[in-house]
Amino acid sequence: MSAISLLDVILVSSNNKVLDSGVLHRPISDHSIVFTKLKVKKPKATTQSITTRSYKNYNAGNFAIDLAEEADSLLTIFDQSDVDSKLTVLNDTLQSVLNVHAPLKEIKIQSRPCPFVNQEIKVLMKSRDRLLKQFTQSRQDNDWKNFKLSRDLVKEKLLEAEREYTLEEVSANKTNSSSLWKIINRAIPSKDIQGPAFTKDTSVLADEFNQFFAQVGPNAAKAVLSLREEHNITAQEHSTEVTTAITKSCGTLQLENSIMRRDSPNSNFSSYE
Secondary structure, eight states: OOOOOOOOOOOOSOSTTEEEEEEEOOTTOSSOEEEEEEOOOOOOOOOOEEEEEOOTTOOHHHHHHHHHTTHHHHHGGGGOSSHHHHHHHHHHHHHHHHHHHSOEEEEEOOOOOOTTOOHHHHHHHHHHHHHHHHHHHHOOHHHHHHHHHHHHHHHHHHHHHHHHHHHHHHHHTTTOHHHHHHHHHHHSOOOOOOOOSOOSOHHHHHHHHHHHHHTHHHHHHHHHHHHHHHTTOOOTTOEEEEEEEEEEETTEEEEEEEEEEEOOTTOOOOOOO
């Protein structure tokens, strides 16, 4: 149980469009949810979609025949002077033939269904939310323990119900390969398609990380000396030597930090690790 603190706030330049605001206590996180209602028009819901190829009418033999007819186009690869041009010719030729046999199509992404959430689990969820509300009002350790037990029980029941539902679906669709693969793909966690959060080149970013961590030791030593001088702390017979060696091996920057200390029983300067 953590101490109460104000971490999340919502700032507005004008209260004219604010209808309501407050805090929601939900068991999905230790942090409560800060919300506000604004008088604005609701934007149209945008459906997410992905582009994929349809192999419904794909025939490997016909694809090979049509690709062979593009031999003249493929042979022009040897006339190109650089590898990028060669790759462009290859990709354009393959995709032009593939578009005929396996055309592109867009598929709308639907939310993951939860048919396994039965009435028993819904009752447990309501009890969990009630215990969380009780804890937020009392801030008692016993209420927090009760909430954690209820939260863990809900997670356990959800996993158990999902597992049983998936096994039943697999057993019922053993002879239907299409439905079987849909069940398997639904059960497997989806991959994170979000791109990297940085926009810099990876080599530049790696160099910046190396430079930062290479200065951690020296900066810490300078901070210790500054604090010692500020508070007039003497360090007789106690020395801290920070050596930083940066070497390049096989094109990789390696950082080696060694801290050597000599401690004396009579030293009145404490070291922190």
